[in-house]
Amino acid sequence: MGVVTPESRGDIRGPAWNHDRFPLDRQPVPERQSPPGYTVRSANRLDPEERMRLEVTSIATWGRGGVANPDLAMLIMQTRSYRRDLDLVVEAPDGSVASFCVVWIDPVLRIGVFEPVGTHPDHRGRGLAKAMMWEGFRRAKALGARAVYVDAWATSPHANALYKSTGKVHFATDMYWKRESAAQ
Numbered sequence: 001m002g003v004v005t006p007e008s009r010g011d012i013r014g015p016a017w018n019h020d021r022f023p024l025d026r027q028p029v030p031e032r033q034s035p036p037g038y039t040v041r042s043a044n045r046l047d048p049e050e051r052m053r054l055e056v057t058s059i060a061t062w063g064r065g066g067v068a069n070p071d072l073a074m075l076i077m078q079t080r081s082y083r084r085d086l087d088l089v090v091e092a093p094d095g096s097v098a099s100f101c102v103v104w105i106d107p108v109l110r111i112g113v114f115e116p117v118g119t120h121p122d123h124r125g126r127g128l129a130k131a132m133m134w135e136g137f138r139r140a141k142a143l144g145a146r147a148v149y150v151d152a153w154a155t156s157p158h159a160n161a162l163y164k165s166t167g168k169v170h171f172a173t174d175m176y177w178k179r180e181s182a183a184q
Helices: 048-062 072-077 128-142 157-165
Strands: 011-023 037-042 089-093 097-106 111-119 147-153 168-179
Touching: 011 089, 011 157, 037 128, 048 072, 048 097, 048 111, 072 157, 089 128, 111 128, 111 157, 128 147, 128 157, 147 157
Parallel strands: 111 147
Antiparallel strands: 011 147, 011 168, 037 089, 089 097, 097 111
């Protein structure tokens, strides 16, 4: 009997998932201001209008929403590692949400995780998400984080270009395998 591989079992390769790290304890976080008219600030998930602005951006970014659901907003806010000051948005000149992210802090491991990160397609290419992430890096570092992590599908060109531009270090890629047929 030979070596069993995913291919020999009839599995096919699925998408790859990239894991990236920005070491806060080994390099300075760049100072970055958002473009004129845009403001990086903490989100307010308790405000129904803010949730709707987040929903519009989420749908435009990924084709799906859900953040406007008040039950989901309360669930997010009640998790142990949620901090309102790390729930960030970039507000556009018209008051809409151009970009958003949540930074989750693990005080024991002293790491931060960005999940999710999204930018409305109409606002991409202006450095907004980078400015927002660097603000998240600074806040995480001030809370004692030694590193921050972010993940994205390898097939997400916008996300991977953004994360590369922040100075992150790619440290792993997970390969997913799936059954070609549910009957196998």
